[in-house]
Amino acid sequence: MSAASTAEAPAFVAKTKTGRITDFVDSRVGGSGILREFGRKVFPDHWSFMFGEVALYSFVILLLSGTFLTFWFDPSMAETRYAGSYVPLKNVEMSVAYSSSLNISFDIRGGLFMRQVHHWSALLFVASIAVHMLRVFFTGAFRKPREMNWVVGSVLLILAMAAGFTGYSLPDDLLSGNGLRIIDGVIKAIPVVGTYISFFLFGGEFPGTAVIGRLYMLHILLVPALILLMIVLHLFMVVVHKHTQYPGPGRNDGNVVGYPLGPVYAAKAGGFFFIVFGVIALMAAFFTINPIWNYGPYDPSPVSAGTQPDWYIGFVDGALRLMPGVIGDFHFEYVIFGYTLTLNVLLPALVPAGILFTVMFMYPWIERWITKDDREHHVLDRPRNAPTRTAIGAAGFVWYCVMWAAAGSDLIATHFHVSLNDVTYWLRALFFVGPIIAYIVTKRVALALQRKDREIALHGRETGRIVRLPHGEFIEVHAPLDEYKRYKLVGFESPVPLPAVPNEHGVVTRKEKRRAFLSRWFFEDRVAPATPAELEAAHGHHAPAVEAAEESKTLSH
Amino acid sequence: MGNHSDGSPNHSGTVATAGQNEVEKFQDPGLPPHRLRLADTDPKAAKRAERQVAVLFGASVVGTLIFLVAYFAIDLGAGSGANIATIRLQNALLGLGTAFAMLGIGTGIVHWAKALMPDHEVSEERHAIRTEEDRLAAVRIVDDIVEETGIKRRPLIRNTLLGAVALAPLPAIAVFGDLGPRPDNKLAHTMWAPLEGKLKRLTRDPDGTPIKASDVTLGSAFHVIPEGLNELHEGKLNEKAKAVVLLMRLDPASLKPSAGREDWSYNGIVAYSKICTHVGCPVALYEQQTHHLLCPCHQSTFDLTQECKVIFGPASRPLPQLPIAVDNEGYLVATSDFKEPVGPSYWERDEHERSVNS
Amino acid sequence: MKALSQKRRHPLAVIALLLMGLLVTGGLYAVATTVNEAKASTTSYSASDTAEGQKLFEANCATCHGMGASGTQAGPALVGVGAAAVDFQVGTGRMPMQMNGPQAYKKPAQFNETQTHQLSGYVASLGAGPAIPEEHLLDEKGNAAEGGELFRVNCAMCHNAAAAGGALTRGKFAPALADVSGKHIYEAMVSGPQNMPVFNDANVTPEGKRDIITFLKQIESNGSPGGADLGSLGPVAEGLFVWIAGLGVIIAFTIWLTSRTS
Secondary structure, eight states, X not given: OOTTOOTXXXXXXXXXXXXXXXXXXXXXXXXXXXXXXXXXXXXOOOGGGGHHHHHHHHHHHHHHHHHHHHTTOOOOOOEEEOOSSOGGGTTOEEEHHHHHHHHHHHTSXXXXXXXXXXXXXXXXXXXXXXXXXXHHHHTTTTSTTOHHHHHHHHHHHHHHHHHXXXXXXXXXXXXXXXXXXXXXXXXXXXXXXXXXXXXXXXXSSSSTTTHHHHHHHIIIIIHXXXXXXXXXXXXXXXXXXXXXXXXXXXXXXXXXXXXXXXXXXHHHHHHHHHHHHHHHHHHHHHBOOOOHHHHOBOOSSOOOSSOXXXXXXXXXXXXXXXXXXXXXXXXXXXXXTTEEEEHHHHHHHHHHHHHHHHHHHHHXXXXXXXXTOOSOOOBOOOGGGSHHHHHXXXXXXXXXHHHHHHTTHHHHHHHHTOOHHHHHHHHHXXXXXXXXXXXXXXXXXXXXXXXXXXXXXXXXXXXXXXXXXXTSOEEEEEEOOOHHHHHHHHOOOOOOOOOOOOOTTSOOOHHHHHHHHHHHHHHSSEXXXXXXXXXXXXXXXXXXXXXXXXXXXXXXX | OOOSOOOOTTTSOOEXXXXXXXXXXXXXXXXXXXXXXXXXXXXXXXHHHHHHHHHHHHHHHHHHHHHHHHHHXXXXXXXXXXXXXXXXXXXXXXXXXXXXXXXXXXXXXXXXXXXXXXXXXXXXXXXXSSOHHXXXXXXXXXXXXXXXXXXXXXXXXXXXXXXXXXXTTHHHHHTTTTSSOOOTTGGGOOTTSOBTTBOEEEEETTTOOBOBGGGOOTTBXXXXXXXXXXTOSSSHHHHHHHHOEEEEEOOGGGOOOXXXXXXXXXXXXXXXXXXXXXXXXXXXXXXXXXXXXXXXXXXXXXXXXXXXXXXXXXXXSOOOEEOEEEOTTSBEEESSSOSSOOSSOOTTHHHHHHHHHO | OHHHHHHTTSTXXXXXXXXXXXXXXXXXXXXXXXXXXXXXXXXXOOHHHHHHHXXXXXXXXXXXXXXXXXXXXXXXXXXXXXXXXXXXXXXXXXXXXXXXXSSOOOOSOSSOHHHHHHHHHHHHHHSOOOOOOOGGGGSSOSOHHHHHHHHHHHTHHHHOTTSOOEEOSTTOEEOOOTTOOHHHHHHHHHHOOTTSOBOOTTTSOHHHHHHHHHHHHHHHHHOOTTSBOGGGOTHHHHHHHIIIIIHHHHXXXXXXXXXXXX
16 A cells, blocks of 8 residues: 555565556556545535535436447337337337337336436436535535536536436437427527527428437437536536535634545445435336336327426426416517517527526626625535525525426316416416515525524523522523534624725726625625624623523513 | 523624624634544444444345346246236336345445544645646746747738638538428428318328218317328328317307308318417317317417417417318318418418418 | 210219219218117116106206206206216216316215116106217227327327326316226216217227227226336426435435434
8 A cells, every 4th residue: 555656666566466466557557646645635524515426426327227228229210010018009100219118118127127217317317416506506615716616517407407308308209209399399489590490400390200319319429428528527626626614613714624535435425326326226116207108109199188398397398388478469479570589489498597597607706796705715604694695596496496386387286176277377476576585585584593593602502491590580591502513603704795996096987886786785684793702791691690680681582 | 591682782683784893703613522433432332333234235235136036037028928017026126126235335335434434524724726836837838838839920820720720610510501401381381281172181180081070069079180191101290290180069159250261160160270389289188168278288278269369378379270161072171271380480480371371 | 884984974973973972971870870879779768767867856956957957057958968978977976066166076976876877867868869888898808009099199188198187277177087987988988078078989989989998997907017106197296206205315315424423
C-alpha cells in the first residue's frame, strides 16, 4: 500500500503476486498519486445528500437493463401479425417493434423483469434528479462556486426527460403512439417551420414508418452519450468544489467535515448502489409498469381513457389541458396574414416549461445580482434561514404541481367522484393563485421557524415537565441547550437589504434602483440570530423569575 | 425557562426591518466530542454486528440462488403452455431473488461501515479553487501561445479561418435534408375524396364492411374508416390517421345545420372527423344523451348539436364534418372529401382550407 | 349465358334490375327485423310474469317513468327499450335510482332475480326492443384477440384499454368493467344505458359482442403478468407509486445509512 513513491524508487519490489500486478499498473498509470489525492477525501454525511447518487445509480441500472433489452428489441415499424404466446393479441396486426416488445415480455425468460426494471429505474432516475435539484435549491448549494454545476445539473434533467420520452415511445403501443401524436400536434403548431419539422421527424406524414427507428437511435446512443458526458462534467466539478455541508459546530466555509472516502464513505456509497438496485428489483418484481399488452398496437383510430405521458412530461400535458381554446368569443387559434397561429397549443406547450427552465437556469445569477454576494459558500443555508428563496422555490414547486395534477384531471374526477370540468376550473384558478398562496405561507412558516429557533436558543427546549411553584403558579421547565446544539440554531447569517449605491460616476442607475428594490423584497422580513448578549439577558431575566416568581410574569403558552 | 415569548419587542424574535445593530455573534464551539458506539466498547456488540453483516451477505447468496432456480426451473419456451400466472410467478421470483441479492450486499456493507468501521468525523481544509499565482502563470502561457501563433499580427489568417470554421458545419446540417419529404398539401386531403367519380362508402373500423343508413339506429355510434383503406399496401396508417370518422344518429330536429351544410347529413345521421383539432387524439367519446364528444387526452368537448362547436377544453376549432349521403343500395357514402384539413392546426392550414374550397 | 347478356340490353332490364334490388334489400330488412324479433322471443315470459311485473312497476318505477312506462318529467318512457335494458338497469342496482344526479350508480340490486325477470317481461310486453342475450353468446369462448380489437375501437376510449373505467364530462363516468357479468355487459351494449351509445347488432355483431366479453373475461382472469396492476390506470398511477413508495423506501434507506449507530 505504501508504494506511493513511484519513479524515483526503483528499489521497491513487491512481495506478493497481487502486489506485483498492482505495482505494474501503478508504475504505468500513476495510481498511487490518485489514491493519495482521493483515498481519504472527506465527504459530509446527510441523508439529503444521497439523491444525486440515487440518480447516478439508477442511470447505471438503466444502462445495464437497457443493454439486455436491445438484444431482442427490433425498432422496425413494418407490419406483422403477432404469433407469440399472449392469447388476447393472437394474430393481431401490429408493428415489428410492438411484437418484439411483447416477445420480450412473454417469451423471453427474465425479459418482463428487465423491462420493468428498466422502466421503474427510468421513473426513479428523473424523480431523484428532481428531488436532488430541490435539495440543492432550498439549501442554497447553487451559490458560488457551484453555479455552473447547477447548470450542468439542469441540462441533465432535460436530457433525462428526453431519454425517458424517446424510450416511452419505442414499444409502439397505443398509449405511446397517442403520445407521439400529441407531440406531432404540438410540433405542427410551431409557426412557419412546424409542418416541416413534423415531416422531417416522422419521415413524411404521421405516423409513417421511420419514427421508431429514429427515436431508438436517439434513445440508445445520442441521449445516453450526452448524459454520460454531463455526468462526467458534474462529478468533476463536485471533486473540484468538494461537497457542501450543513451548518453546525465545527463546520465553516473553510473546511469540510465528514467521513473519509476510504473506507467509510466508499463503503456506504458503494453499498447504496446495491440498495437502490434492490429497491428497483422489488418494484419490478411485484408491480406492473407500462403493461403494453393492455394497450394494444398503435392504430390512429382507437384511444384509451386515461391517456397520459410518464410523470416527468406530465406538467406539459397538464398545461395543455388547462389552457382554454376559446374564451368568450375569442379563439386562441386565429389566422394572421393568411397563416394559422395556434396559440391554444403553443402557449401552454412552451410558456410554462419555458419560464420554469429559464428561471431554473438563471436563478443562481439572479440571486447573486440581487444580493451582491460574491463570496464562496460551502456551508448550506437551512431553508428557514433564507425565507424569501424558500418561498420562491415553494411557489415554483406548487406551480409545477398544479400543472402536474392537471395531467391527471380525469383520474382525479373519477376517483373522487367530482366533475371533470370542475377539476379543470379549480386547477385553472390554482394555476394563478396557487404560487402566490404558497409564497406567502412558506415565507411566514420560515420566519416562524426562525423565531422558534431563536426562542429555543435563548430559553432552552421544552421538557414537557410541569412544575408547580410555591405560590401556585405552574410553569414548564425549559432545559438549556448545550453549546453545540445552540450554535446550530444561531450560526447563520441574516443579511440586511442592500440599499442602492452610486456607481463610479456617482450616479444611482435605474438598474441599481431596481436591484435595491429587489434586495429589500428579499431581505426585508428577517429574523436575526440570537446573540450572546441576548442569551445573557434572557438568563438574567428568567432566573429570578423562577425563584421569586415575579408578578410581571404571565403564562403565555 | 418559564414562558418563551413574553411579547415585548425587545425580547421576542424580531422581524426587523433593517440595521440590526448587534454584531456580536456566538463563537463556533468546534466539533462536538466524539461519542463511542456500543461496538467500540463492548466486544460482544462488535461480534454481534459482525455476525449480522455475515447473515446479510448470506441472504444475498440465497437471493442469487432464488434467481437462478426461478430462471431455469420455470420454462416459458414455445409450446410450454406457460400461462400468465406462470409468467407472473417467474417475474416475482426473479425480482425477489435480485432484490435479496442486491439488498443483502448493500445493507451488509453499509451495516459493516456503520457499526464496525471508525466513525470519527474528520475535518479537511478547503483550498482555493484558483490561486492568484496559477492565474498569473496561465495568463502568461496564453499570452505566449497567442504571441507565437502570431494571430494578432496576421488578421488575414484569423479572418479567413473564422469564415471557414463558421461555414464548415453547414454540410452537417444540410445532410439531414432528406429526413422527410416536403409537406406540400398532403395534410389538406384525405382518402374520402371520391376516386374516379366513385363515392367512397363508409365502412366499419376495423373490418371494413360497409354501413347501411338503416343500421345506424338512434343513439348508436359507429367508428368508421373509408372503403378501401384496409386494402392499402403502403401508408395505411398515414391515411387512417387522417380519415377516421365517427358516425352517429340524432333526432333530425336537434341538428341545426348552417347554410351550405343542409345536405351533409342523412336523416339525422352525421359524420365527424375523429381527429381532435387540438393536438390530434381520437375524439371518440360520444355521450348519446348530451350529444357531447369528449377527447380523452385533453378533455376538449364538442357539441354535436352545434356542428361540433368547442364547448370546453383546449381545442379552438370545431371538428370537421364529412358530407354524407346514401347510395342506391342504401349504403352510406361520403359525397366529397372534408371541406377543410382535419386534425391539429398547422401554419399552412388556412391556406389549404382556402384552396380546398376554391 | 349468351342469352342473359343479350337480355341485359332489353329496355325492361332496368326495371327488372330495380325490382330485384328492391326485393333483395327488402328481403334483407325483413330478415334483419325477424332476427331481432326472433331474439326477442327467446326469453319467454308467461302472462303471470307480465302481470306481476306490472304490479312491481307501478309500485316502484311509475313515479318517474309514468303509468304504462309512458315517461314523465323525471324519467324517460320505456316503451320499446326492451327486456335487456330493464335487466341491466335493475339487475345492476342502477334502477331504482337513489337520487337524481349526473349518472345512476351501480349498487346492490333492489329486486331479486324473479322480480327482475317479471319487470323486464312487463316492459318487453309494451314494445319490442333488445332482448336478454342467449346463453351461448355469454359462454366466453369467442375469439379474445378479435374481441380485443373491437374493444379498443369501440369501448376503450371511455372504459380504458384495460377496462379500468374513465371520466366523461360534468361528473359522468364510464365504469370499470371488472366484476360485471357477461350478461350485463352484453345488455349494456345493445341497450346503451344512460350516455353510453347503443351498439346494435348491425354495428357489433352478436358474435363480436361474444368476442368482446371473452376478451374482457380473459384479461380479468389473467391478471397482470408483471405483478400488482396499480389499478391499470397507466402512467399516473405509476408516477404516483414511484414518488411515494419508490422514493419513500429509498429515503428510509438513506436516513438509516447516514444515521449514527448507537
